[in-house]
Amino acid sequence: MIIMLTTIARHYADQQGIAETVEALDLDSGCAVGDLISFVKAGRPYDFAVIRRRWIAGETGITLELTLDHPARSSGD
Numbered sequence: 001m002i003i004m005l006t007t008i009a010r011h012y013a014d015q016q017g018i019a020e021t022v023e024a025l026d027l028d029s030g031c032a033v034g035d036l037i038s039f040v041k042a043g044r045p046y047d048f049a050v051i052r053r054r055w056i057a058g059e060t061g062i063t064l065e066l067t068l069d070h071p072a073r074s075s076g077d
Contacts, residue, residue, distance in 0.1 A: 001026070001027060001065070002066070003065075003068060004067045005019065005023065005067070005068050005069075006051070006070070008070060009048055009068050009069050009070040012046075012071075016041075018041060018046055022048065022068065025037070025039065031050050031066055032053070033050055033052065033053060034050065035049070035050045036050075037050065037072070046070075048070050048072050049068065049069050049070075050068060051068070052067040053065070053066055053067075054067070
């Protein structure tokens with residue numbers, strides 16, 4: 001699985017010093033658009049929302065790409 005961050009989410013994660021860690025998260029393929037992802041560091045949650053799922057098919061197989069955004073907004077917001 002590949003985790004991508006939007007430009008705004010990348011800026012936020014860089015400022016918090018968590019961008020590389022968030023991009024390396026081992027999320028389940030059951031994550032859906034609208035899901036909220038809270039990464040907790042030192043007791044503080046950093047919230048992101050799944051805004052896009054994309055399956056990438058290539059010669060070496062199929063990979064799921066999830067795009068996360070910040071600020072996190074659930075589909076009900």
